[in-house]
Amino acid sequence: MRFKDDEVEYVRNQLKECLAHVSSIIGKPLTEFHFTEIFNRRGQWAQTEDGLNLKIFGFFAELYSIKRWPVMLQTVDDRTFVGHNVSNWAGKIDGLDLTDRYTQSLVLLCMRFQREFPECEEPLTVLVDQGLGKPGAPFGKTLFRKWKGQFRGEYVASTEPLMQLTDFVAYCINRSTILQIKSNRSKTDLYFxxxxxxxxxxTTDLQFHKLPASFDAQDIDELHRLDRVAKGLEPAKDDDEELD
Structure with a gap:
């Protein structure tokens, strides 16, 4: 997600106030929101009142809908390189293992961002979740070596509010993908x-379609097939079995 400089403190203050409020409700000090645990009411959320988890999701959804920060999505699977006639990657860059799917996605995302703003001379700060590096460690010196403006990149703890909001959006997108192929969706699933x-x-990386509440995996597979055809990619042999 992309935030403007004058929006950073707004996000941090909103999430800190929400965290303090929810902590007072459940009677336990919270340091961050774990959305998988919240949605499934596990861990610290196991004994919370009915509906609190959905209220928290509703807060984050409302916060996002007010500002609608730009979202860029980048995934890599076994078909990505084959579909674009690119050989698989090897080696390392900025300490990132280029044979790993997760880091391939991150590197491609960095490349895409710079391609969208090739002449930008604005200062840029890139924050990356601590999963690939210790909080405070530098990130992206080589990847962003051609950025014309001032650049600062670093890994941050998952407690960083900007990362919390980004994780929320990522969770929503991932869960919606799962729900696309789930049969017998519940009322909570449809609410979500x-x-x-x-x-x-x-975002320009997702397509939005109107489907009946009873849609199934075959409906999603057909939309996926048509999308590949529109992009000039040959329909994969396993298009009817998995999503790209």
């Missing part, structure tokens, strides 16, 4: 999908 629709994600 409706919430994502109301967020009106600001």
């Amino acid at each position: 999908l409706k919430m994502i629709e109301m967020m009106n994600l600001n």
